[in-house]
Amino acid sequence: MKTPQQFYEEHVARIKKAYALEEIDRPPILFNTDVFSAKYMGIKLSEFVNNVELANDMVLKAALELGNGEIDATPTGAVYPPSREMFVKMKLPGRDLPDDELWQVDEKEVMTVEDYDIIIDKGFNHFTAEYSKRKNINPGILEHMNEMRPTLGQISRKYEDAGIAVFSPVISENLFEYFCTTRSMAQFLRDLHRIPDKVQAAMDVAIVDIEQKVREQIRAKKPLTAFIGGSRAALVSKKLYERFDLPYRKRIANAIVEEGSLVHFHLDCNWDAKLESLLEMPKNKCAAAFDGTTNIFKAKEVLGDHMCIIGDVPATLLSLGTEDEVYNYCTKLVKEVGPRGYIMSAGCGAPPNAKVENMKAMIAAVTGK
Amino acid sequence: MSEEIVKALVELEEDTVVEKVAELYANGTSPLEILAMLQKGMEEVGHRFETNEYFLSELIMSGDIFKAAADKLGDAFDSEDIKKIGTVVIGTVKDDVHDIGKDITATILSCNGFKVVDIGVDAPAQKFIEAIKEHNPQVIGMSCLLTSCFDSMKDTIEAIEKEGLREGRKILIGGGPVNEQTVKYVKADGFCLSAQEAVDTCKKLIN
Numbered sequence: 383m384k385t386p387q388q389f390y391e392e393h394v395a396r397i398k399k400a401y402a403l404e405e406i407d408r409p410p411i412l413f414n415t416d417v418f419s420a421k422y423m424g425i426k427l428s429e430f431v432n433n434v435e436l437a438n439d440m441v442l443k444a445a446l447e448l449g450n451g452e453i454d455a456t457p458t459g460a461v462y463p464p465s466r467e468m469f470v471k472m473k474l475p476g477r478d479l480p481d482d483e484l485w486q487v488d489e490k491e492v493m494t495v496e497d498y499d500i501i502i503d504k505g506f507n508h509f510t511a512e513y514s515k516r517k518n519i520n521p522g523i524l525e526h527m528n529e530m531r532p533t534l535g536q537i538s539r540k541y542e543d544a545g546i547a548v549f550s551p552v553i554s555e556n557l558f559e560y561f562c563t564t565r566s567m568a569q570f571l572r573d574l575h576r577i578p579d580k581v582q583a584a585m586d587v588a589i590v591d592i593e594q595k596v597r598e599q600i601r602a603k604k605p606l607t608a609f610i611g612g613s614r615a616a617l618v619s620k621k622l623y624e625r626f627d628l629p630y631r632k633r634i635a636n637a638i639v640e641e642g643s644l645v646h647f648h649l650d651c652n653w654d655a656k657l658e659s660l661l662e663m664p665k666n667k668c669a670a671a672f673d674g675t676t677n678i679f680k681a682k683e684v685l686g687d688h689m690c691i692i693g694d695v696p697a698t699l700l701s702l703g704t705e706d707e708v709y710n711y712c713t714k715l716v717k718e719v720g721p722r723g724y725i726m727s728a729g730c731g732a733p734p735n736a737k738v739e740n741m742k743a744m745i746a747a748v749t750g751k
Numbered sequence: 752m753s754e755e756i757v758k759a760l761v762e763l764e765e766d767t768v769v770e771k772v773a774e775l776y777a778n779g780t781s782p783l784e785i786l787a788m789l790q791k792g793m794e795e796v797g798h799r800f801e802t803n804e805y806f807l808s809e810l811i812m813s814g815d816i817f818k819a820a821a822d823k824l825g826d827a828f829d830s831e832d833i834k835k836i837g838t839v840v841i842g843t844v845k846d847d848v849h850d851i852g853k854d855i856t857a858t859i860l861s862c863n864g865f866k867v868v869d870i871g872v873d874a875p876a877q878k879f880i881e882a883i884k885e886h887n888p889q890v891i892g893m894s895c896l897l898t899s900c901f902d903s904m905k906d907t908i909e910a911i912e913k914e915g916l917r918e919g920r921k922i923l924i925g926g927g928p929v930n931e932q933t934v935k936y937v938k939a940d941g942f943c944l945s946a947q948e949a950v951d952t953c954k955k956l957i958n
Contacts, residue, residue, distance in 0.1 A: 571808035617807040697928045701898040702936050733898040
């Protein structure tokens with residue numbers, strides 16, 4: 383019987399092989415199931431806001447119970463939804479929504495056009511530090527986050543002590559996503575047409591601080607991978623993407639690799655038209671995680687010799703599909719997208735109403751058990 | 752001049768469109784004629800979207816330009832004299848507060864000649880029912896970004912049927928996780944992946 387430490391080392395090694403596109407015994411399983419696990423263990427979603435330690439402990443228990451030692455990694459370790467209120471208003475269960483409703487971003491225009499000038503003149507770190515206070519999105523959130531840090535750190539260690547790797551404990555800001563969230567997506571997309579030079583000037587300044595922060599975090603935490611979001615860059619034309627996302631994305635990806643970590647691109651929405659651009663990212667050091675909207679089989683054709691692919695069991699299949707449908711789709715993923723250079727996961731994250739038998743079928747398709 | 756306005760809208764030259772529309776209106780060109788030019792421009796924008804030259808930001812910009820230009824025509828755009836292709840009631844279902852996709856779809860439908868009644872987010876079945884009774888739409892659009900709200904969508908459609916309001920109407924659904932499987936589960940008539948697809952589908956259904 384393996385010890386948790388042995389499981390942990392085996393899981394990390396398997397993930398590294400997947401990234402390096404090496405031959406492998408089976409694809410790793412990334413268990414991106416916080417809200418599903420909470421429901422499975424009988425915890426209300428409001429517990430993630432009100433009883434963070436309990437809620438996260440239950441997520442870990444679910445991974446151990448459902449996975450039987452076969453879950454290789456969890457995405458970020460501790461989950462704490464209110465943290466986003468540093469820069470965007472949320473609707474939270476137990477506070478704004480009924481206890482068992484999923485938290486939602488209340489994306490309204492909060493950042494103004496003038497705020498781009500503050501970033502240009504004073505830098506991104508200065509802007510983000512005073513922005514939360516100035517906009518008063520959630521008074522006390524900065525203080526509360528500082529109080530939560532030791533607890534969140536301990537939660538992440540519990541996963542590792544149980545033999546499960548924490549996949550991306552470092553999360554890099556993605557400027558495209560940041561401005562979509564703070565300006566509202568519609569306003570930011572208008573900015574790209576109406577004031578492109580100002581937006582680019584702000585991005586050119588902001589990326590310096592963002593790169594520095596991700597380097598410092600990697601040096602401190604030595605993560606397996608670092609997460610880069612920015613899914614909504616998929617929604618703009620090639621011309622806008624190549625000006626307002628790709629160069630900054632590349633810069634952060636290169637920084638992550640230079641600091642000795644691997645890159646986890648979280649790519650919700652349809653990236654079919656932009657897959658070739660990912661060939662500009664460091665070879666054998668990155669993984670692209672899709673949510674079921676991109677054609678993952680096409681992604682394998684384009685990217686298969688360059689980077690690992692993660693995904694993409696769709697939320698709808700997990701919630702509405704039958705066990706056989708899920709098993710068959712996941713088997714197809716293992717055969718055609720994997721086994722080499724592939725990591726199994728739900729697309730984006732398993733929904734709260736995913737059927738338990740479907741989650742088991744997803745795991746069984748990989749392990750054969 | 753009309754070709755200039757169409758071209759400027761297609762190329763998203765906001766100031767040019769607004770200036771030239773104001774000029775034409777001031778010189779006595781009928782609002783109907785001007786709206787026809789703008790809608791021709793929107794059709795070409797839609798074509799560029801379908802061929803992956805234009806994406807969401809261009810749809811949003813074209814909608815903005817259309818609205819800014821239509822505002823120069825006073826009440827003409829909303830007047831009873833302007834024949835609409837049809838009426839669409841649109842809303843995000845109960846327990847879901849996402850509105851971005853719905854809002855963009857409502858705008859693009861409106862710019863393409865539909866009367867749009869937007870009932871907002873977190874809309875219970877009763878709100879859909881009241882809007883259907885008041886506005887008599889040919890199409891009902893439901894937006895949902897959470898799989899956990901599929902049951903809400905299903906219940907809303909059932910409630911509409913129970914009220915006897917489904918006959919002669921089509922129910923379309925949209926939102927990130929929505930697909931053919933969702934259509935079957937909630938018993939809708941179809942789904943749309945984009946605002947432009949909503950326009951094309953509504954035109955086909957109504958014609």
